[in-house]
Amino acid sequence: QVQLVESGGDLVQPGGSLRLSCAASGVTFTAYTMGWFRQAPGKEREFVASITPWAGSIYYGDSVKGRFSVSRDNAKNTVYLQMGSLKPEDTAVYYCAAVRTAAPRTVRGYEYWGQGIQVTVSS
Secondary structure (H helix, E strand, O other), X not given: OOEEEEEOOOEEOOOOOEEEEEEEEOOOHHHEEEEEEEEOOOOOOEEEEEXXXXXXXXXXXOOOOOOEEEEEEHHHOEEXXXXXXXXXXXXXXXXXXXXXXXXXXXXXXXXXXXXOEEEEEOO
């Protein structure tokens, strides 16, 4: 069974930093592109970042470019999202997702999803 489990969500002040982790099991991790998405109440789930198996291609959504950084540790079957210069509009549930071989930047492009984890940016 494929499982993706996010961790590291928290309450943080504007301008602060936070690192999310996503641990994968039940997959050959190096065969999968990993993605991060987020969803705020009443809004569509939006693309945040993606990273191909050996980090040869990395993509970011326009709203987080220059502030967030995605990385992966294949030995630990884990992908990370380092978030900096956080703004209140970054408040959302953040989801980890995986897809074999492809590097999509759309919700429909991913095969497997984690349960999501809350990030709240507030003063």
